[in-house]
Amino acid sequence: MGLRFDEIGLWSEIKLDIIKRYAEEYSKILTKQGLHHVYIDAFAGAGEHISKQTKKPIPGSPLNALLINPPFKEYHLIDLLPEKAENLRKIIEDNPDVNKVQTFVYCGDCNPLLLSSVFPRVRYEDYRRALCILDPYGLHLDWQVLQKAGRMKSVDIFLNFPIMDMNRNVIWKNPEYVDEADVLRMNSFWGDSSWRTAAYQQFSTIFGQQVDKKVSNAAIASAFRERLQNVAGFKYVPEPIPMRNKNNATVYYLFFASQNKTAHKIVEYLFQKYAGPQTEKMDI
Numbered sequence: 001m002g003l004r005f006d007e008i009g010l011w012s013e014i015k016l017d018i019i020k021r022y023a024e025e026y027s028k029i030l031t032k033q034g035l036h037h038v039y040i041d042a043f044a045g046a047g048e049h050i051s052k053q054t055k056k057p058i059p060g061s062p063l064n065a066l067l068i069n070p071p072f073k074e075y076h077l078i079d080l081l082p083e084k085a086e087n088l089r090k091i092i093e094d095n096p097d098v099n100k101v102q103t104f105v106y107c108g109d110c111n112p113l114l115l116s117s118v119f120p121r122v123r124y125e126d127y128r129r130a131l132c133i134l135d136p137y138g139l140h141l142d143w144q145v146l147q148k149a150g151r152m153k154s155v156d157i158f159l160n161f162p163i164m165d166m167n168r169n170v171i172w173k174n175p176e177y178v179d180e181a182d183v184l185r186m187n188s189f190w191g192d193s194s195w196r197t198a199a200y201q202q203f204s205t206i207f208g209q210q211v212d213k214k215v216s217n218a219a220i221a222s223a224f225r226e227r228l229q230n231v232a233g234f235k236y237v238p239e240p241i242p243m244r245n246k247n248n249a250t251v252y253y254l255f256f257a258s259q260n261k262t263a264h265k266i267v268e269y270l271f272q273k274y275a276g277p278q279t280e281k282m283d284i
Helices: 010-033 061-066 082-094 110-122 143-152 163-169 180-190 195-199 217-230 261-274
Strands: 036-041 048-051 057-059 074-079 102-107 128-134 155-161 200-204 210-214 241-244 250-257
Touching: 010 036, 010 057, 010 061, 010 128, 010 155, 010 241, 010 250, 010 261, 036 061, 036 110, 061 074, 061 082, 074 082, 074 110, 082 102, 102 110, 110 128, 110 143, 128 143, 143 155, 143 180, 143 250, 163 180, 163 217, 163 250, 180 195, 195 200, 195 217, 217 241, 217 250, 250 261
Parallel strands: 036 074, 036 128, 074 102, 128 155
Antiparallel strands: 048 057, 155 250, 200 210, 241 250
16 A cells, blocks of 8 residues: 555644654753764654644654754664565655654564664763653553663653553453453553552442542652652653643643753753644643
8 A cells, every 4th residue: 555644733733853863952951962872763654744734744853863963973764564664664765854863664563673783882981971862652562661761871762652442452441341451551661550549549339339430630640750760760850731622622642751951941841832723731
C-alpha cells in the first residue's frame, strides 16, 4: 500500500513546537559548555506529518532537530517500520539544509537499540549529554529505558504518556476482563504491577463492601511523575502538560524529566506558555 504519512492535530503540533524550542536552547547551552551533546528520537517516524488543520506537510521532530543551529554533535533516529526509516533517510539525504553531522538511522525496536547501541554513547563520565524523545503511539516503551536514562544522569527526556491507550485497553472499570497481553504491556511500560494501586482507589459501599474505583487521568499521571523521580531517579520532573483532541479528551500527557535545574526552568516556561484554552486544565 506504500507509505502513508501520519495526520496530526493541533495538540501534536504544539508538542513538536515545544520539543523544537527546547532542543534549540539545549544545543546552544551545551555548545557553549563544550559538551558533546546528542539528539535521540526513539519513535522517529517518516520525517514528516500531514497537518489536519492545513492538510500540508510539516516536519517531524527529527527533521526539526537536524535544522537546529548550532547543531547537535550526533543524531540517532529509530523507527520500527522499514518504510518509515527509509523515508527518513531519503528526506535527510535530499534536504540541503540539514546539518551535515553524524546521523544514524536505525530500523528496529527502540527498546533494545537504546540500551545496547545508543545510550552507551552518552555516558556522563565521558562528558556526553543527550536529549531523548520518547514518543510512542501506545504502550510500546519499556520501563528499563526510562530507568536507565534516569540513572545515567546524562539524558534529558520528553515522554509521551499514552493515557488514552491505557484507558482503552487496560485501566477499565472492570479490570478482571482486561486481556492478559495488555496487562503485560502495561506492566512493561510502568515497570511493574504497581500501576494497579495508582489507577484504582478502594471505597466502601453503603452495604460495607470494598470496591475498586478508577481514579482520574490526572491522578494516574501524577503517580507516574512520582515514579520518574523516586524510582527512575530524575531530579526534576515538572507537571506534565495534557494534550487533548478536538473533543477535549486527553490523548496523552507530555512529560519532561532531567537532572538539570536550568532545563527544568526552560520546560516549565514552555509548558506554561502553551497551556492555553486547549490545555489549561488537567483531564477529569
